[in-house]
Amino acid sequence: MISKPKGTKDIYGTVAKRWKYVEKVIDEVMEKYHYGYIRTPLFESTELFHRGVGETSDIVTKETYDFLDRGERSMTLRPEGTAGVVRSYIEDKMYGDAIQPVKFYYNGTMYRYERPQAGRERELTQFGCEVLGSDDPAVDAEVISLAAQIYRILGLKNVTIHINSLGDADSRNNYRQALVKYFEPHLDLLCDDCKSRFAKNPLRILDCKVDGESELFENAPKMVDYLNEESKKRFEKVLEYLDILEIPYVVDSKIVRGLDYYNHTVFEFESDINETGSTMAIGGGGCYNQLVSELGGPEVCGVGFGSGMDRLLLALEHEGAQLPVKEDIDLYLLYVNDEEKKYAIYLAQELRMNGFIVEMENMKRSLKAQFKQADRLKAKFTIVLNSAELDEDEVTIKNTRTKEEEKVQIDALIYYLDENLEDDDFMCDCGDECHHHGE
RNA sequence: GCGAUAUUGGUGAAGUGGUUAACACGCUGGUUUGUGGCACCAGUACGCAAGGGUUCGAUUCCCUUAUAUCGCCCCA
Numbered sequence: 059m060i061s062k063p064k065g066t067k068d069i070y071g072t073v074a075k076r077w078k079y080v081e082k083v084i085d086e087v088m089e090k091y092h093y094g095y096i097r098t099p100l101f102e103s104t105e106l107f108h109r110g111v112g113e114t115s116d117i118v119t120k121e122t123y124d125f126l127d128r129g130e131r132s133m134t135l136r137p138e139g140t141a142g143v144v145r146s147y148i149e150d151k152m153y154g155d156a157i158q159p160v161k162f163y164y165n166g167t168m169y170r171y172e173r174p175q176a177g178r179e180r181e182l183t184q185f186g187c188e189v190l191g192s193d194d195p196a197v198d199a200e201v202i203s204l205a206a207q208i209y210r211i212l213g214l215k216n217v218t219i220h221i222n223s224l225g226d227a228d229s230r231n232n233y234r235q236a237l238v239k240y241f242e243p244h245l246d247l248l249c250d251d252c253k254s255r256f257a258k259n260p261l262r263i264l265d266c267k268v269d270g271e272s273e274l275f276e277n278a279p280k281m282v283d284y285l286n287e288e289s290k291k292r293f294e295k296v297l298e299y300l301d302i303l304e305i306p307y308v309v310d311s312k313i314v315r316g317l318d319y320y321n322h323t324v325f326e327f328e329s330d331i332n333e334t335g336s337t338m339a340i341g342g343g344g345c346y347n348q349l350v351s352e353l354g355g356p357e358v359c360g361v362g363f364g365s366g367m368d369r370l371l372l373a374l375e376h377e378g379a380q381l382p383v384k385e386d387i388d389l390y391l392l393y394v395n396d397e398e399k400k401y402a403i404y405l406a407q408e409l410r411m412n413g414f415i416v417e418m419e420n421m422k423r424s425l426k427a428q429f430k431q432a433d434r435l436k437a438k439f440t441i442v443l444n445s446a447e448l449d450e451d452e453v454t455i456k457n458t459r460t461k462e463e464e465k466v467q468i469d470a471l472i473y474y475l476d477e478n479l480e481d482d483d484f485m486c487d488c489g490d491e492c493h494h495h496g497e
Numbered sequence: 498g499c500g501a502u503a504u505u506g507g508u509g510a511a512g513u514g515g516u517u518a519a520c521a522c523g524c525u526g527g528u529u530u531g532u533g534g535c536a537c538c539a540g541u542a543c544g545c546a547a548g549g550g551u552u553c554g555a556u557u558c559c560c561u562u563a564u565a566u567c568g569c570c571c572c573a
Contacts, residue, residue, distance in 0.1 A: 116571050138573040429533025
């Protein structure tokens, strides 16, 4: 047997329906915020992902799917969405467009060469957005509120927004130095991982799982105190706008994000996915004011966020959120003899073209087994085709819920179904403003 | 890259160094010759991830590999 590659998943059945629903919500919300859908290549030049990420992390060396194509060009399966969007922005000179800022959203598979674990696959699906060309803090707030809206509409409740500011390049460097100075005398108290973080990426020390709660860490310098005046004002604006939007947040100085290209606002959406009560980031993002120029474009600001579908669905499941997923069918056609079967083939097609979800027997089952099948399919109606009745141009249709049977002229069948199929598909608890169903 | 645990039919699983691998669900058929969902009866793993080893004998012990789950590193 050939099995799927490590860290990949087959998605089908009810799970696939949940995915499609979530994707529909994403599309609708993105559209209202006026973000244009963008599809960029699944693979790009390796250099695209390696530049900008910097030398500090393992990402470049061991966590991307790299390969040489037949022309000996080094290619990489995209590990995230931002780089491709920024590349496209630069390549197509969108910074010259009349409409600014440029706003995009994406939704697609990404590839990371990692060991799978909870909420972490090698092939993953992420959606996200990018705004390029504006440094207005209102854009930061918009991006955050957009993500918050998607989560809210999906029914996710236990999500906390952690937000922080890294300031501009100067502030960030000052803070980095302060951290180094602070931890240096206590180096021997740190865990082994932190010792290497100290050398490679001191900001990450704050994320330590071993002794992140210790006194040493509590007294560590805070980013906020190292923001210069301008950066501080900018951050306050972002928070003010979030207040206007009535979006609750927690200022969390431990949010630093891993990569160097972030400036100013950074944020993460945390959900309590595990039974253990520990939290997991289901999305995050921030400003990246150097990435565009790093990749060969103009000095332009970017803001974006990305969110993992797998973790999002995990969180929805964990919270028991009800997604409006349709699992039943309208009608199941049963038959016994060949003449009836032929009519079933015809009738199924006819009714499907008229908008009904129709299924028919295709397994040569006994009539009894056909009824069982109709149950399993949760058919709202069944028709047992009967030669004698067909000669009279009529069928007996049975409502599986009320058990009532009725003789109906075949000509009147569509009308009958229209009348009798109630629209009780689902209830959703998104309040009066809910427009996302029934279309 | 590192670590822990696991891998038994269509599914959930129990179990043991030794004749026929529990139980349940499902599925198929029958009781009921074209109206099910209930009930009862019957059938349903030539095999316990793959390969190698130890042994008179292994699904059970050992090794290797693969896969899965969870964690570490990293986190875009």
